[in-house]
Amino acid sequence: xxxxxxxxxxxxxxxxxxxxxxxxxxxxxxxxxxxxxxxxxxxxxxxxxxxxxxxxxxxxxxxxxxxxxxxxxxxxxxxxxxxxxxxxxxxxxxxxxxxxxxxxxxxxxxxxxxxxxxxxxxxxxxxxxxxxxxxxxxxxxxxxxxxxxxxxxxxxxxxxxxxxxxxxxxxxxxxxxxxxxxxxxxxxxxxxxxxxxxxxxxxxxxxxxxxxxxxxxxxxxxxxxxxxxxxxxxxxxxxxxxxxxxxxxxxxxxxxxxxxxxxxxxxxxxxxxxxxxxxxxxxxxxxxxxxxxxxxxxxxxxxxxxxxxxxxxxxxxxxxxxxxxxxxxxxxxxxxxxxxxxxxxxxxxxxxxxxxxxxxxxxxxxxxxxxxxxxxxxxxxxxxxxxxxxxxxxxxxxxxxxxxxxxxxxxxxxxxxxxxxxxxxxxxxxxxx
Amino acid sequence: xxxxxxxxxxxxxxxxxxxxxxxxxxxxxxxxxxxxxxxxxxxxxxxxxxxxxxxxxxxxxxxxxxxxxxxxxxxxxxxxxxxxxxxxxxxxxxxxxxxxxxxxxxxxxxxxxxxxxxxxxxxxxxxxxxxxxxxxxxxxxxxx
Numbered sequence: 416x417x418x419x420x421x422x423x424x425x426x427x428x429x430x431x432x433x434x435x436x437x438x439x440x441x442x443x444x445x446x447x448x449x450x451x452x453x454x455x456x457x458x459x460x461x462x463x464x465x466x467x468x469x470x471x472x473x474x475x476x477x478x479x480x481x482x483x484x485x486x487x488x489x490x491x492x493x494x495x496x497x498x499x500x501x502x503x504x505x506x507x508x509x510x511x512x513x514x515x516x517x518x519x520x521x522x523x524x525x526x527x528x529x530x531x532x533x534x535x536x537x538x539x540x541x542x543x544x545x546x547x548x549x550x551x552x553x554x555x556x557x558x559x560x561x562x563x564x565x566x567x568x569x570x571x572x573x574x575x576x577x578x579x580x581x582x583x584x585x586x587x588x589x590x591x592x593x594x595x596x597x598x599x600x601x602x603x604x605x606x607x608x609x610x611x612x613x614x615x616x617x618x619x620x621x622x623x624x625x626x627x628x629x630x631x632x633x634x635x636x637x638x639x640x641x642x643x644x645x646x647x648x649x650x651x652x653x654x655x656x657x658x659x660x661x662x663x664x665x666x667x668x669x670x671x672x673x674x675x676x677x678x679x680x681x682x683x684x685x686x687x688x689x690x691x692x693x694x695x696x697x698x699x700x701x702x703x704x705x706x707x708x709x710x711x712x713x714x715x716x717x718x719x720x721x722x723x724x725x726x727x728x729x730x731x732x733x734x735x736x737x738x739x740x741x742x743x744x745x746x747x748x749x750x751x752x753x754x755x756x757x758x759x760x761x762x763x764x765x766x767x768x769x770x771x772x773x774x775x776x777x778x779x780x781x782x783x784x785x786x787x788x789x790x791x792x793x794x795x796x797x798x799x800x801x802x803x804x805x806x807x808x809x810x811x812x813x814x815x816x817x818x819x820x821x822x823x824x825x826x827x828x829x830x831x832x833x834x835x836x837x838x839x840x841x842x843x844x845x846x847x848x
Numbered sequence: 849x850x851x852x853x854x855x856x857x858x859x860x861x862x863x864x865x866x867x868x869x870x871x872x873x874x875x876x877x878x879x880x881x882x883x884x885x886x887x888x889x890x891x892x893x894x895x896x897x898x899x900x901x902x903x904x905x906x907x908x909x910x911x912x913x914x915x916x917x918x919x920x921x922x923x924x925x926x927x928x929x930x931x932x933x934x935x936x937x938x939x940x941x942x943x944x945x946x947x948x949x950x951x952x953x954x955x956x957x958x959x960x961x962x963x964x965x966x967x968x969x970x971x972x973x974x975x976x977x978x979x980x981x982x983x984x985x986x987x988x989x990x991x992x
Binding site: 433440457480509530608 | 853854855856857858859861888891905906907908909910913946958960963964970972975976977978980981984
């Protein structure tokens with residue numbers, strides 16, 4: 416992970432354009448100590464540059480408007496996502512860096528891709544390996560950039576602009592806890608600031624008070640991925656009553672007090688999840704052996720028959736709903752035994768990682784929390800050391816299936832473990848940063 | 849700032865809903881707006897009569913990176929964009945910041961106002977690196 420990130424505009428002269436565009440025009444560079452994310456070939460000077468000649472004003476407006484989504488919204492296939500996360504969408508006629516920025520809430524990724532046309536004019540971007548920074552560092556780099564651009568506008572005698580108003584709005588939103596939580600929820604819902612209906616936000620916030628605010632944020636991120644409304648606490652309770660099975664929280668396994676389970680920006684979620692799984696395996700004396708369904712069920716405080724139940728259920732996610740002293744209700748979305756085991760392990764991870772909340776969702780959102788769950792479940796059910804030993808250098812799909820059968824997980828789980836541990840090359844967007 | 853609304857405006861590069869541009873407004877735009885081009889976006893200046901003909905120092909998208917486009921074709925594309933209501937949202941009686949159009953070969957173009965001369969527009973091609981934008985404009989173009 417990079418220790419610093421700088422966004423700069425070195426002033427250059429522009430002969431036409433609005434006053435703000437001209438005041439903030441120059442060489443735009445995004446860089447870390449290790450690399451420039453904006454480097455490319457300038458057709459007009461027939462030479463390389465560390466960045467394009469563009470106006471920093473438009474970059475600043477885009478960053479200020481999209482700040483909440485850049486800071487909190489995970490990667491998604493939802494329509495419109497790329498407009499808020501891809502710098503090429505800034506428009507204004509410039510050839511912007513092909514830079515995509517998104518966060519899992521803890522860590523922010525900056526993906527700089529090369530220009531697709533090898534003869535692109537007037538500026539051909541080289542692209543760069545993915546840059547990962549803590550989301551707080553990204554925040555600070557953007558704050559510094561916005562302040563510099565506003566400073567430049569004043570220095571050049573440009574009066575109040577739309578950027579000043581956006582920046583002022585953003586500072587108010589960030590400093591007001593009441594507004595900040597709404598903006599964050601909107602971002603997780605894949606919406607621009609002010610786009611969400613107040614009633615819908617109020618419902619999510621009310622459920623958050625009862626079930627856990629962070630849990631409802633996960634539900635918001637899930638709903639954006641699925642392009643559906645956030646499921647209410649009442650609907651979840653109904654679903655649990657109809658399709659759930661009981662699990663006793665007081666009988667479920669716990670990690671020793673010495674285990675530090677906090678999210679850590681220096682650590683990818685998959686690594687934290689894997690470490691948590693190893694710690695639990697060690698604590699429970701499991702060695703490298705597969706975890707039987709009976710043992711797994713005991714660990715979440717229920718019976719093995721519940722994990723083997725194959726009734727079909729059309730649901731996008733699994734969840735556990737705790738009820739104080741009484742038994743919890745668990746709903747598993749899949750009818751396939753290996754997937755039910757995997758989702759049960761994810762819910763176990765969530766209880767360990769996010770104790771104190773009543774709702775534990777296992778969704779498809781790309782948040783740090785969900786990535787911890789998935790990595791935990793994979794490592795807990797199929798420890799990497801054992802997987803690698805069984806593969807014996809043969810990473811073929813057939814061998815992956817054999818290993819999956821041994822550990823009673825899906826072949827996809829084995830594939831993900833091999834990619835996380837760099838035994839197979841992940842696709843760009845499959846990499847779990 | 850009151851409630852959830854912001855005082856600052858979104859840098860608005862979105863296509864207005866189909867119902868946004870009423871017939872009278874459309875007629876006004878077709879009469880008042882003119883495509884003039886910009887030397888900042890020209891690799892091949894053609895017959896635009898720009899002075900200087902080409903002034904491409906900033907990293908501006910070229911309208912003619914793929915092929916030369918003479919002013920008559922550019923102006924026609926601009927009018928087609930207006931006729932289809934492919935404009936960004938603007939206040940009543942004002943001018944759209946952006947107008948979009950697609951040529952017969954499926955290339956996507958964006959026209960933008962000239963600063964200080966809000967009824968005069970220049971355009972550029974939306975390249976391959978803006979694929980989501982190309983698809984967004986193409987979809988709206990096909991639907992209208």
